[in-house]
Amino acid sequence: MSSLTPKVLSHLIFKLRRFRYRANVAPCPHRLILTYLCPNAKRASGGVKVIYRHVSQINQMQLDWVKAQIFHPKELGFRCDLPFDDLAFKESFSFNKNNEVLVIHEMWAAREAMIAREKGIRYIIQVQNGYEIFRKATMASVYPAYEHAELITCVSDDIYACLVFLFPEFKQKIVRLHLSVESDVFKPAGLKQNLITYMPRKLEKHSRLVVNYLARKLPDTWSLLPIQNMNQSEVAQALAKSRIFLSFSELEGLGLPPLEAALAGNLVIGYTGQAGKEYWLENQFHEVHCGDIRQFATLTLDKINDFDRGCIDVESFDQNIALLKNQFSLAQELADLRDLVQRLSARIM
Incomplete structure (x- = not known):
């Protein structure tokens, strides 16, 4: 014994x-x-x-x-x-x-x-x-x-x-x-940065592949920030200043990270995890079918280009955020x- x-x-x-x-x-x-x-x-x-x-x-x-x-x-x-x-x-x-x-x-x-x-x-x-x-x-x-x-x-x-x-x-x-969802915690910063956030522990192989596919084509003015080993306050701060969030949700009951990212004023790209369809609002959320790595990288680059050209209607995010606050x-x-x-x-x- x-x-x-x-x-x-x-x-x-x-x-x-x-x-x-x-x-x-x-x-x-x-x-x-x-x-x-x-x-x-x-x-x-x-x-x-x-x-x-x-x-x-x-x-x-x-x-x-x-x-x-x-x-x-x-x-x-x-x-x-x-x-x-x-x-x-x-x-x-x-x-x-x-x-x-x-x-x-x-x-x-x-x-x-x-x-x-x-x-x-x-x-x-x-x-x-x-x-x-x-x-x-x-x-x-x-x-x-x-x-x-x-x-x-x-x-x-x-x-x-x-x-x-x-x-x-x-x-x-x-x-x-x-x-x-704590909408008083997850909210946009006054000044956004050309930052892309994601959670690498979610479908780690997928996130690693997407990051590698983006590596050579990502503009020098943009950067990727993995959200890991952070407490809630640190996660909220990262989402508040980023413009794009990559969602690697997999068969979630109700994946909260993409929702929290949207409340923080991010454009969300990636997997719905099925349950995410409940809050997947037009303009701010863009679905990629699970496993389509090339499309994931291509869509991300397209949206980066749209941001750089001023073609993203970020004002429409405010209406979405109000709806999500009420829903959750x-x-x-x-x-x-x-x-x-x-x-x-x-x-x-």
Whole structure:
């Protein structure tokens, strides 16, 4: 046993978690407790950020009868370094059978829902990517998870369409949630630069190829800036001063970087990731079919030329930005979360 590293030991303990879960009936001051199952992520992904943000937002509603909390089953004391207030964390595997609801994300739905059903724990499934539903799972294991879920939530029109395609019989319990984007953080700088930003970790091979295809033909007055190893403030600053953003989204639930880039006044070129079609507005967004590297490079060079000749209607971006601010507003996200907790409360009473 002494040869096991802490990481290996932690993984073994996690594998045996089914024996740690308990469901009981105990006095509780809250009518509803929402416990969000969350992966451990030193560099939090968009999905983890959504989990933390939703817990923060529900608790900030200050509803006496509801509490939201984050549950890191791999390591109960783990905390992601994210700038959200009013967070709460679950530090045991004991669940209140009557009024606690486990929120399981789609990538773990098959295995975690099976444990919840065995233990008599209520749960819902939060789907943040319709193309990750079958990660390490088959329909045989996924179907019962969705069949027995109290509700199924989704965060984009594309995810909703995926769920209805896969599970039309569960359509009535699918709840659409809208995400918000910090439009006060992602906004254009007063003076733009001839700068092209992109995220190399998104489809790394594709981004590397596009950059190489551009290398010899990129005008000396333009430069490329990879957005990596940056915090949110640094990303916002980079997008604020750039003119063009290259999107390498791949089958996203709702890829936020292209949206954030558009809010920061960028012309967006590249892949929609499917869900991006929800915000792919005319003039400011230009789609490239996934894998068409030559077209990606050609279109980018064309738009650079248009910028240099003053042929880009940047004033039309202002109208798009106003539409996107309204579509992805905090008010809409909060209204959806309030509706969710009310629907769940009605189901468990």
